[in-house]
Amino acid sequence: MTGWRREGTDTRPGALAADLAAGRGVERQVAALTLAGLLFLGGAMGLVNLFVDGVLREGASSSVYGGTMALLVALGGWLAVFRRVGRWETFGLVLLGDLVYVVVAMCIEDPVRYATPLMLLFPAFIAAWFLGPWMLAVNMLATVLACLLAMWGSYDSPLGLAVQVGVNSGVLNAASAGVYVLRRRVQRLLEATQTLSHQDPLTGLANRRFLVEQAPRVWRQARREGSRVAAMVLDLDHFKQLNDAHGHAAGDAVLRAVASSLAATVRPTDVLARTGGEEMIVLGLVSDPAEAHQLAERLRAAVRTSRTDDGHSVTASIGIALARPVDGEEAADAMWRLVDRADGAMYEAKQAGRDRVAAVLPRQRSGRFADSSPPAGRSSA
Numbered sequence: 123m124t125g126w127r128r129e130g131t132d133t134r135p136g137a138l139a140a141d142l143a144a145g146r147g148v149e150r151q152v153a154a155l156t157l158a159g160l161l162f163l164g165g166a167m168g169l170v171n172l173f174v175d176g177v178l179r180e181g182a183s184s185s186v187y188g189g190t191m192a193l194l195v196a197l198g199g200w201l202a203v204f205r206r207v208g209r210w211e212t213f214g215l216v217l218l219g220d221l222v223y224v225v226v227a228m229c230i231e232d233p234v235r236y237a238t239p240l241m242l243l244f245p246a247f248i249a250a251w252f253l254g255p256w257m258l259a260v261n262m263l264a265t266v267l268a269c270l271l272a273m274w275g276s277y278d279s280p281l282g283l284a285v286q287v288g289v290n291s292g293v294l295n296a297a298s299a300g301v302y303v304l305r306r307r308v309q310r311l312l313e314a315t316q317t318l319s320h321q322d323p324l325t326g327l328a329n330r331r332f333l334v335e336q337a338p339r340v341w342r343q344a345r346r347e348g349s350r351v352a353a354m355v356l357d358l359d360h361f362k363q364l365n366d367a368h369g370h371a372a373g374d375a376v377l378r379a380v381a382s383s384l385a386a387t388v389r390p391t392d393v394l395a396r397t398g399g400e401e402m403i404v405l406g407l408v409s410d411p412a413e414a415h416q417l418a419e420r421l422r423a424a425v426r427t428s429r430t431d432d433g434h435s436v437t438a439s440i441g442i443a444l445a446r447p448v449d450g451e452e453a454a455d456a457m458w459r460l461v462d463r464a465d466g467a468m469y470e471a472k473q474a475g476r477d478r479v480a481a482v483l484p485r486q487r488s489g490r491f492a493d494s495s496p497p498a499g500r501s502s503a
Contacts, residue, residue, distance in 0.1 A: 151205050153212055153252045158201035160244050161215075165194030168226065171236070179231050187229040190222055212248065213257050219245030220261070220268040227272030234276045239269050239290040246294050250301035258302055265298075266291040324374060325381035328395040333403060334454050336393045340405055341453035343391075349407040350444045352414040353457070355464040356384075356421060358400035359437045359476040368434060375430040380438075383428040387420050403461060411481060414442050418479045426477065437477035441468030444482075 168191040171177045178184050197215070201207060207215075220242065227237040242265055249261040269291045270283075277283040320332040328336075344351050358380065365373040377400065384402065388394045392406035404421065408414040418440045425438040443463035447456065463482045471480035 154201045154205045154207040157207060157212065157215055157248060158198045158205075160198075160248070161194045161201065162198030164241075164244060165191045165198060168194070171230075177231060177236055178229055183229040187226065190225050190229075194222065209253065209257070212252050213260075216245040216249045216253065216257075216261050217264055219248070220264045224268050224271045233272055237272060239272070239294060242268060242294050243297070246298040247301055250298040251305050255302075258298065262295045262298065265294050269294075322396040325377050325396050327381050327385065327402070328393060330395060330397045333393060333395040333397065333405065334457070336405070337453040337457040340393065340407065341447045341451075341456065344407055344447045345449065347407065349409060350414075350446050351457075351460065352404075352406055352408045352417070353443050353445075353460040353464040354404040354406075354414070354418050354421065355441045355461060355468045356402045356404070356425070356438045357440075357468050357472070358425070359439055359472075361400040361436060364434065364436060368432075372430070372432065372434050375432065376428075376434050376436055379428040379430045380425050380436065383424040384421060387424040389417075403464075405457065408444065411442075411444060414444055415479060415481060418442050418481075422477065422479055439468050439471035439476050440479045441465060441471055442479065442481040443467060 169188070172184065172188055172191075178187055223237070223239075223241045223245075226241065227233040230237045245261065246265060249258050253261070266287065269287045273283060273286055273290075277286060320328055320335075322329045340351060343349070358376070361373065361376075364376060377396075381396065381402075384394055384404075388404055389406060392404055394402065394404050396402050404417075406417070408417070422438055422440055425436065427435075429435050441464040443460050445456065445460045447453075467480040467482040471478045474480065
């Protein structure tokens with residue numbers, strides 16, 4: 123994933139996709155456990171009516187009612203065990219809740235007294251919190267239909283029936299809509315908070331925290347593909363002099379221009395982060411030192427060609443270090459060791475004249491350098 127931009131979250135494949143998938147997995151578990159609790163509680167409370175005289179109609183109603191409540195308890199236990207439920211399963215359970223209310227109302231001797239439409243609050247709130255707009259709309263229509271069927275035999279006057287159905291379903295749907303609006307508001311706030319926690323406010327790039335969080339993913343992918351991890355430390359040349367000569371506003375504009383150019387240059391799977399001041403880090407996978415060197419040269423050229431509206435520009439010194447991840451190592455610690463080596467190479471580029479790339483190559487088990495890379499163009503290794 124490239125650096126985060128001000129206008130929104132980067133939705134290209136990579137780190138963000140994995141984060142969203144993990145978030146959806148947690149949401150499904152929460153939904154499953156919530157539904158399990160409500161189903162189990164509703165079924166258990168409903169079974170009590172089997173032992174209260176005068177509540178259920180005589181005949182087969184008791185068996186139908188008892189079987190319905192037992193089904194709710196069984197479904198609650200099943201969800202509690204497996205802890206997985208998707209959106210379609212949730213939608214089905216919500217509609218089942220509406221149907222259960224109708225069945226209960228038909229089995230109860232006095233539905234107005236013992237089968238209040240408040241029973242539909244369970245499916246209404248679940249639909250509002252876990253389902254999308256059109257599924258929620260379908261449940262709202264089902265709520266009206268359920269209230270109509272449940273109250274059909276309790277009112278002699280069509281007008282009285284219409285008023286009761288309208289009032290009860292209206293209150294339920296209004297409450298459901300309110301919960302849905304609240305949920306969307308909470309989601310937007312959480313997304314904004316997550317973005318801010320991972321984003322550098324000045325440049326819109328990822329920050330140090332996001333870099334650390336992505337290290338395990340990068341290390342896993344490198345081991346799976348047999349690739350090397352490349353860390354590139356970029357430091358803008360003579361940035362302090364630019365700030366002193368033109369002011370911090372000009373320096374901030376340069377940082378934003380450089381960040382935009384770098385974000386457009388790195389590959390979709392790379393992680394680009396600003397870790398402080400005028401220093402930035404790129405973390406990505408490469409097959410060999412030559413590929414890392416080519417990417418670093420593209421980044422150096424991107425910095426050199428970036429310009430602010432006032433015409434200010436800078437160059438960058440870049441240090442490269444490569445490593446082949448091994449099983450059992452802590453990804454974050456290994457990443458910072460690799461970054462430290464790249465940082466040392468960056469200072470070599472500074473000492474060699476700036477606006478160039480210097481590389482520290484991976485070591486073999488013997489401790490000797492595994493590869494060597496001769497200087498090319500304005501770069502030194």
